[in-house]
Amino acid sequence: MIHRSFAKHFYIMLIPGLLWLIFFNLYPMYGVITAFKEFNPGVGLWKSPWVGLENFKYMFELDDSKIIFRNTVVIAFAKMIGNLIVPLVFALMLNEVKNRLFTRTVQTVVYLPHFLSWVIVGGMMLDIFSYSGPVNQVLESLGVEPVLFFANENAFPALVVGSDIWKEFGFNAIIYFAALTSINPEMYEAAAIDGASQWKRLTKITIPSILPVAALLATLSLGNILNAGFDQIFTMYNPSVYSTGDIVDTWVYRAGLIDFQYGLASAVGLLKSVVGLVLITISYVLAYRFANYRIF
Amino acid sequence: MIAERSVASRLFNSLNLILLIVIMLLCLLPVWYTLSISLSDKAAAAAGQVFLWPKGLTLGSYMTIMKDTQFFTSFFISVQRVVYGAAIAFFVILLMAYPLSKTSKEFKPRNIIMWALIFVMLFNGGLVPWFLTMKSLGMINNIWGLVLGGGLPVFNVILVMNYLRNMPKEMEESAMIDGAGPWRILFSVILPLSVPVLATILVFTIVYHWNEFFQALVLMNDAEKYPLQSYIKQVAVVIDPTKMDEEQVKRMSELSNQTLNAAKIFISMLPLLVIYPFLQKYFVKGITLGSVKG
Numbered sequence: 168m169i170h171r172s173f174a175k176h177f178y179i180m181l182i183p184g185l186l187w188l189i190f191f192n193l194y195p196m197y198g199v200i201t202a203f204k205e206f207n208p209g210v211g212l213w214k215s216p217w218v219g220l221e222n223f224k225y226m227f228e229l230d231d232s233k234i235i236f237r238n239t240v241v242i243a244f245a246k247m248i249g250n251l252i253v254p255l256v257f258a259l260m261l262n263e264v265k266n267r268l269f270t271r272t273v274q275t276v277v278y279l280p281h282f283l284s285w286v287i288v289g290g291m292m293l294d295i296f297s298y299s300g301p302v303n304q305v306l307e308s309l310g311v312e313p314v315l316f317f318a319n320e321n322a323f324p325a326l327v328v329g330s331d332i333w334k335e336f337g338f339n340a341i342i343y344f345a346a347l348t349s350i351n352p353e354m355y356e357a358a359a360i361d362g363a364s365q366w367k368r369l370t371k372i373t374i375p376s377i378l379p380v381a382a383l384l385a386t387l388s389l390g391n392i393l394n395a396g397f398d399q400i401f402t403m404y405n406p407s408v409y410s411t412g413d414i415v416d417t418w419v420y421r422a423g424l425i426d427f428q429y430g431l432a433s434a435v436g437l438l439k440s441v442v443g444l445v446l447i448t449i450s451y452v453l454a455y456r457f458a459n460y461r462i463f
Numbered sequence: 464m465i466a467e468r469s470v471a472s473r474l475f476n477s478l479n480l481i482l483l484i485v486i487m488l489l490c491l492l493p494v495w496y497t498l499s500i501s502l503s504d505k506a507a508a509a510a511g512q513v514f515l516w517p518k519g520l521t522l523g524s525y526m527t528i529m530k531d532t533q534f535f536t537s538f539f540i541s542v543q544r545v546v547y548g549a550a551i552a553f554f555v556i557l558l559m560a561y562p563l564s565k566t567s568k569e570f571k572p573r574n575i576i577m578w579a580l581i582f583v584m585l586f587n588g589g590l591v592p593w594f595l596t597m598k599s600l601g602m603i604n605n606i607w608g609l610v611l612g613g614g615l616p617v618f619n620v621i622l623v624m625n626y627l628r629n630m631p632k633e634m635e636e637s638a639m640i641d642g643a644g645p646w647r648i649l650f651s652v653i654l655p656l657s658v659p660v661l662a663t664i665l666v667f668t669i670v671y672h673w674n675e676f677f678q679a680l681v682l683m684n685d686a687e688k689y690p691l692q693s694y695i696k697q698v699a700v701v702i703d704p705t706k707m708d709e710e711q712v713k714r715m716s717e718l719s720n721q722t723l724n725a726a727k728i729f730i731s732m733l734p735l736l737v738i739y740p741f742l743q744k745y746f747v748k749g750i751t752l753g754s755v756k757g
Contacts (some may be wrong), residue, residue, distance in 0.1 A: 176560035176645040177570050184559035184574075184615060190600065192583045192614040198592025212595055257486065260479055269480075276487045278743055281733050284674030286696045290728045291493040294500065294721065299511025301496060337490065338514060341750045350711075365472045416590070423591035424681060436589025442512060444586045 202437045204431035231418060232435065238324075239414040242395040245328045247388045248366035253336045255381055258343035259373065262363070274344075277337025289402030292330050293317060323408040330403075331396060346372070346380040383458045390447030393439050415439045494732070501525070501726035508721045526725035534727065536687060537694035540606070541673060544690050547610045548672040549665055556620050556664060557657075563620070563650050564627035580655065584617040594681055608682045609690065613675070619664040622749065626660040665751035666742055673735065691731050698727070 194308055204215045226232050257277075264270055280288065296302050296316040303313040316322045350373065358368050397416035404412045416433060423432030454460040495515070500508050504519025512518050528534050567573045587593070593612075602608030630653075638652045654661075676692035683689055686697060735742070 173645045174570060177565070180558040180562050180649070181576070181646075183555045184620070186585060187555060187611060187615045188579070191611050192587075192617075194600070195593040195596040195614075196586070196588040198596045199588040201595060206595075212599070263476065263479055264483065269483075273483055275743060277490050278746070279739065280490055282670055282674075282739065282742055282746075283732060284676060284692050286674075286676050287728050287732055288493075288691045289697065290724065293610060294725065295493055295496060299509065302515050304511055304514060315688050329571050333490070338746075338750075341747055345751050364469060365475065401677065407529050419590050424594060429591050429595065433589060433591040436591060440586055442587055447585050 171452075199433060199437050199440075201429055201433035203434075204430055206433075218430070222430040223438070225431060226434050226438070231413075234410065235415050235418045237414055238411060239393055239395045239416075241328055242324055242400075242412075242414065243392050244245065245324070246331050246396070247385075247391060249328055249332045250335060250339055251381060251385055251388065253332050254339035255343055255377070257336055257371070258340040258347060259377075261340075261344075262347045262373065274337070277340070279337075280334040281338035283334070285396075285398040285402050288330060288334055289399065292326065292403065296326065317378045317405065318410045320411045322406070323412040327396070327400060327403060327412065331399060342384065343377060343380065346377050350376045377455065379458065383460060386436055386450050386454045386457070387460075389450040389453075390443065392446055393443045494729075497725045497729050500722055501729050503722055504687055505720055505722050508725075516651065524722045525730075527723055528730060533687065533694065534691075534730075537689050537691045538731075540688065541690040541692070543606060544609050545669055545672045547606070549668045551610060551663065552616055552619065552668045554666055556616065556623055557649070557654065557661065559620050560623035560627055561645075561653060563624045564630075580615075580617045580620060582622075583615070587614075590681075597682060603682055604684055604687075605682070606690055609678055610674075611670075612678050613671070616664075616671075619667060619685065623657065623660050623664060626657055630656060659745075659748060663745045666745040667749060669738075670735070670742065670746075695727055695731050698724075 199210065201212060201215075203217055203219060204212070205221075206212065209426065246359050261270055261273060264273075294300055298313055299314055302316070307313055314322070316326060357367055358372060363371065374397045391435045393415065394416040394417070397414070397420075400412060400414055400417050401420070416439075419432045419436045419439075422428045422435070451460075487540040496513075499515065499517040500513050501524050502517035502520055502522070503513045504521055505515055505523075507518035562570055563573055563576060565573055588596075597603070597608055597612055600608075602612060634652055634656065635648055638648050643651070674692060676690070676696050679689050680697065683693070686694065689697065
């Protein structure tokens with residue numbers, strides 16, 4: 168049992184963290200009132216006139232808003248599926264290799280892209296898929312006309328999803344590796360004694376043991392359905408792919424900080440945040456109900 | 464050991480190995496390609512003659528970077544940001560996680576603060592309100608805007624708190640019987656015992672601050688105050704005409720060329736590649752820690 172006199176010291180310990188929280192997390196939240204105001208930089212946020220739901224009404228009248236919400240959901244959903252399945256398949260493949268040195272080497276290499284910033288990955292992708300880049304060189308040697316991938320609205324979402332999977336699949340597999348090592352090795356030995364083939368052991372022991380983990384990750388990822396990845400798209404997109412590549416976050420950035428439509432951009436951002444909060448809460452509640460998953 | 468003799472199994476295993484090697488190479492290829500471009504002759508790179516090996520091997524791009532004072536200024540700003548950010552996050556998180564690792568019986572406001580943290584982790588006001596409030600806090604053109612602007616790293620606080628909660632209570636109790644106060648316990652008992660989790664959050668923080676590029680693009684009015692990643696984004700990756708006047712756009716496009724940009728991208732990757740073994744170890748630990756909750 169903790170001594171009672173400790174409590175006042177505990178408060179003191181919390182002060183720096185709470186100050187950081189108040190000024191840099193909670194105070195920006197107070198800023199969401201911008202969404203209900205006609206912001207005037209001259210008089211400041213507090214004195215700017217209230218306009219009620221005007222900004223939201225205007226948002227629903229814009230054609231842009233349908234496009235950006237659709238693009239966001241399409242890209243985020245494709246990433247969600249890809250980032251669940253590719254790491255799972257990869258982890259299962261690597262799990263079948265028994266040579267420790269080989270598996271260690273593969274793991275070390277595939278985790279690497281996760282640590283690179285999107286500026287770097289974006290820059291590399293722009294180079295690789297550029298007009299004179301290696302992908303077009305290969306296509307050309309096959310007799311295909313070079314394609315300007317990053318200016319092509321049909322190719323852009325695929326490039327975004329593909330490069331995201333490239334960057335994260337190794338890292339996302341870590342959790343599956345952890346689950347795979349916790350499978351009781353006696354099950355495999357017993358199955359081998361009973362004459363089960365390698366394929367049987369994979370489909371009857373390994374996959375059923377790892378499916379609950381995959382289901383949990385799928386549930387938790389539901390909350391990300393509006394997060395298509397701002398940093399990535401911001402480094403990769405350009406006006407010629409707005410129709411398929413512009414997402415809520417990038418649109419908010421341009422509307423708010425480039426065109427200074429503070430009220431409108433805040434309204435769109437707020438709508439996204441609220442929907443996101445609801446979805447994440449639902450996914451956490453589901454994960455808690457069915458898998459007893461808790462954050463703390 | 465389970466012996467495998469069937470033909471199907473052998474075929475499967477060899478195919479599997481080959482595929483894994485291909486996957487591994489695919490992860491390295493973009494980095495390798497960037498390196499070969501950066502070491503190539505400008506004209507060869509522009510003509511698309513570089514593939515897996517530099518053409519007209521030259522260190523010219525790297526020599527040019529050596530003369531680019533902005534590159535070094537930005538590099539230094541990044542280092543500064545990482546050092547401040549990591550030091551502050553380390554102490555704030557440690558100080559916060561300890562009281563929060565107590566039960567609500569031992570420390571009453573614990574649960575209220577936890578819910579506040581969860582709320583902050585799941586909800587944010589969005590970009591524009593963030594920008595406007597940062598402005599009113601005087602964080603424009605200010606390195607502290609980059610260090611603190613991301614807000615309290617709630618996820619890391621929870622990670623450390625969960626770790627402390629799973630620590631045996633006896634250590635703390637015996638220290639208390641010996642007359643140690645809360646501060647003494649925190650720094651002489653808790654801190655040495657939680658080195659693994661603290662190293663993990665330190666690594667998380669270092670990578671975050673090194674890689675984050677967007678905040679500076681918004682908060683810094685002039686490019687001289689950009690950290691390295693923002694500088695690379697603005698100069699090497701794309702020229703964003705909306706953020707510059709015509710004069711600057713011209714200057715940028717004269718300066719910008721493929722081999723030089725590749726060299727910049729590669730150099731900005733180097734620090735991470737150097738500390739990568741350390742990064743990998745603690746990141747993997749952190750992910751596994753994070754997955755064992757409650």
